[in-house]
Amino acid sequence: PGVLDQRIVGLSVELLGGKHALNCHRMKPALFSVLCEIKEKTGLSVRSSQEEEPVDPQLMRLDNMLLAEGVAGPEKGGGLVAAAAAAAASGGVSPDSSIEHSDYRHKLAQIRQIYHAELEKYEQACNEFTTHVMNLLREQSRTRPVAPREIERMVGIIHRKFSSIQMQLKQSTCEAVMILRSRFLDARRKRRNFSKQATELLNEYFYSHLSNPYPSEEAKEQLAKQGGITVCQVSNWFGNKRIRYKKNIGKFQEEANIYTVKTAMSVTHGTQSGGSGGSFNLSSSSEMFLGLPGLNGDTLPAPPQVESLRHSMSQGPYGEGLASGQLYSPRDVRVNPTQLLPPASIPCPAAAS
DNA sequence: ACTGATGATTCGAT
DNA sequence: ATCGAATCATCAGT
Numbered sequence: 001p002g003v004l005d006q007r008i009v010g011l012s013v014e015l016l017g018g019k020h021a022l023n024c025h026r027m028k029p030a031l032f033s034v035l036c037e038i039k040e041k042t043g044l045s046v047r048s049s050q051e052e053e054p055v056d057p058q059l060m061r062l063d064n065m066l067l068a069e070g071v072a073g074p075e076k077g078g079g080l081v082a083a084a085a086a087a088a089a090s091g092g093v094s095p096d097s098s099i100e101h102s103d104y105r106h107k108l109a110q111i112r113q114i115y116h117a118e119l120e121k122y123e124q125a126c127n128e129f130t131t132h133v134m135n136l137l138r139e140q141s142r143t144r145p146v147a148p149r150e151i152e153r154m155v156g157i158i159h160r161k162f163s164s165i166q167m168q169l170k171q172s173t174c175e176a177v178m179i180l181r182s183r184f185l186d187a188r189r190k191r192r193n194f195s196k197q198a199t200e201l202l203n204e205y206f207y208s209h210l211s212n213p214y215p216s217e218e219a220k221e222q223l224a225k226q227g228g229i230t231v232c233q234v235s236n237w238f239g240n241k242r243i244r245y246k247k248n249i250g251k252f253q254e255e256a257n258i259y260t261v262k263t264a265m266s267v268t269h270g271t272q273s274g275g276s277g278g279s280f281n282l283s284s285s286s287e288m289f290l291g292l293p294g295l296n297g298d299t300l301p302a303p304p305q306v307e308s309l310r311h312s313m314s315q316g317p318y319g320e321g322l323a324s325g326q327l328y329s330p331r332d333v334r335v336n337p338t339q340l341l342p343p344a345s346i347p348c349p350a351a352a353s
Numbered sequence: 354a355c356t357g358a359t360g361a362t363t364c365g366a367t
Numbered sequence: 368a369t370c371g372a373a374t375c376a377t378c379a380g381t
Contacts, residue, residue: 191360191377214370235369236361243371244359355381362375367368 059163062170069177071112108177115173119166126162130155194237198227200259202237206245207259213242 066072133154137146194202201223206213215223220234227234245252 193359193378233360237359239370239372240360243373246371357378357380359378360376363373365370365372367370 059167059170062167062174065174066115066170066177070108071115071173071177111173111176115169118169122162122166122169126158129162130158133158194227194229194233198229201227202234202241203255203259204263206238206241207256208263210256213238 063072134151137151137154140146193199205215205219205223209215215234215238217231220231220238224231224234229237
């Protein structure tokens with residue numbers, strides 16, 4: 001009906017001009033609901049922007065970011081599977097992080113879905129609105145002269161308006177992604193105990209290099225790789241282990257025995273495969289430095305040596321000895337002068353320097 | 354809720 | 368740059 005259409009044109013001008021934009025209850029319901037939704041979701045008034053038609057840098061930034069985050073851009077149906085496969089293949093020993101990864105990806109996918117749905121809705125609404133306005137103008141052209149430039153201008157205004165709405169959508173999507181991201185990073189920063197396998201690996205190395213528990217960079221990398229943790233985590237672990245071991249050797253005596261036995265077993269049973277046969281020498285005298293407790297001589301007065309423990313291999317809390325032999329690099333038996341200075345008598349329990 | 358274990362962070366020294 | 372040391376923050380068993 002002409003009256004209503006007249007009203008719509010008027011309202012479109014109102015809308016585009018930015019005056020009480022959302023007061024129109026007679027607006028096309030679809031468009032109205034879309035705009036209401038925008039208003040609700042963004043918390044921003046639709047009339048807020050009124051500028052730039054050149055490709056503004058902010059829009060480009062938003063686009064780039066959305067693209068980089070995988071929100072915009074091509075559908076990646078197989079992408080998730082591929083990513084999961086890659087994550088599983090690259091290490092396979094990080095269930096926690098992969099769970100977090102999948103959680104992250106899931107939420108990102110949700111954002112992506114919402115984003116695309118909204119984008120499509122806007123697109124559709126924009127087209128509908130444009131064609132409708134054009135139809136009205138065409139109709140009006142029967143009763144009054146309508147210059148093509150006026151139509152162009154109208155269409156231009158509509159498109160600009162809708163693209164600014166799109167930008168708001170992109171902006172809020174970006175915000176959502178960033179929030180998700182920061183949450184994800186926070187979650188990753190949370191402490192998780194290492195897997196049993198990783199801990200065993202580290203302990204085996206530590207106790208079999210007790211005289212010089214300072215793994216080289218390569219050794220760290222290898223430990224990290226095999227344990228499914230980072231080199232930095234390996235360094236942290238050794239840092240913590242050294243200081244805590246030194247502080248209370250007695251507490252670690254049992255653990256030391258266990259791992260020494262394990263190592264001894266793997267040596268005597270020839271489970272080594274790396275060809276680095278007897279590269280590190282457990283019976284070297286320097287091995288005794290940290291191993292000599294003197295604190296609780298009740299269980300084992302002497303540091304656990306391979307020879308003396310051959311007979312007591314009966315008890316092993318850790319049932320299966322997983323291949324650990326190839327870990328130890330022969331080149332790593334460097335002697336750190338600073339560690340060998342104090343006589344193996346009292347290892348300074350309460351190191352209050 | 355409490356507590357010990359443990360991974361991460363920080364800081365000064367080398 | 369890396370270490371020891373102290374400390375923080377969280378986990379995990381009770």
